Amino acid sequence: MPNIFVKDFGISYYKRRNETLVFEHLNCSFANEKINAILGQSGSGKSTLLRAIAGLLSYAGDIYFDEQNINKVPPFKREIGYISQEYDLYSHLNVFDNIAYPLKVLNADSQEIKERVLEVAKQCQLEDCLFVKPKYLSGGQQQRVAIARAIVSDPEIILADEPTGNLDSRASIAVMEELKSIHEEGNTIIMVTHNPALTVYATRVINMLDGQINTDIKTVADQNLPQKIEVKRTRGKAKRSRKSNKGRKN
Numbered sequence: 001m002p003n004i005f006v007k008d009f010g011i012s013y014y015k016r017r018n019e020t021l022v023f024e025h026l027n028c029s030f031a032n033e034k035i036n037a038i039l040g041q042s043g044s045g046k047s048t049l050l051r052a053i054a055g056l057l058s059y060a061g062d063i064y065f066d067e068q069n070i071n072k073v074p075p076f077k078r079e080i081g082y083i084s085q086e087y088d089l090y091s092h093l094n095v096f097d098n099i100a101y102p103l104k105v106l107n108a109d110s111q112e113i114k115e116r117v118l119e120v121a122k123q124c125q126l127e128d129c130l131f132v133k134p135k136y137l138s139g140g141q142q143q144r145v146a147i148a149r150a151i152v153s154d155p156e157i158i159l160a161d162e163p164t165g166n167l168d169s170r171a172s173i174a175v176m177e178e179l180k181s182i183h184e185e186g187n188t189i190i191m192v193t194h195n196p197a198l199t200v201y202a203t204r205v206i207n208m209l210d211g212q213i214n215t216d217i218k219t220v221a222d223q224n225l226p227q228k229i230e231v232k233r234t235r236g237k238a239k240r241s242r243k244s245n246k247g248r249k250n
């Protein structure tokens, strides 16, 4: 049973009088407990799709999470943790308070917040810098704070946009191992990347091309043998037309 359904999805950006049509009638789904890697050239719409699933953009069509339209679920009740490419940490808060933020929004009690933040900080190897502001951290540490903040409320789905985009290879491996261990605890991960090397961690690899899924392949990450489940050809280049009004202005 898939837990995310993207149905008849369309989105355009408007700059001055120009429309950039990124998606039109896209249909796809993401099943439980997988590490999904979404690959594609820069500009192919990977971040747009992720931000829409995170509920950060308006769009045409529908996105369902376990049969519930995401737009009808209040943001704090969505079982989704989003890690943006730029980390987007709160610069005025220390690591502890950054990680605690989603729990405070949920009105958790202070003892529960303390215990959970310490647990997640330990998991993400951040115990030694809990009272430091983000600007004093390395890129890898900041990325781990962003991951800790995304998982602290234990959402079922983690969305990660280029989770290793700004990191060296050692920090990248540490971050990917972290995402892998989160997946092993039962979470679904949807990760956007332009780095094919990261697909070794994925159980499913989706290639985007011209606003459609070009290939969709199950990988060997947690199995012994490769199993190719589905390959879809693109239905041709997405048309760019001012007449199309499928996506709303953002």
Ligand SMILES: Nc1ncnc2c1ncn2[C@@H]1O[C@H](COP(=O)(O)OP(=O)(O)O)[C@@H](O)[C@H]1O
Residues within 6 Å of the ligand: 013, 014, 015, 020, 022, 040, 041, 042, 043, 044, 045, 046, 047, 048, 049
């Ligand atoms: N805020 C925005 N305003 C206008 N155009 C945008 C905006 N964000 C993305 N785009 C355009 O939409 C297309 C898809 O962008 P994006 O989703 O960021 O792709 P990717 O993450 O695959 O690089 C690109 O052509 C990009 O220039």
Ligand SMILES: [Mg+2]
Residues within 6 Å of the ligand: 046, 047, 048
């Ligand atoms: Mg992007």
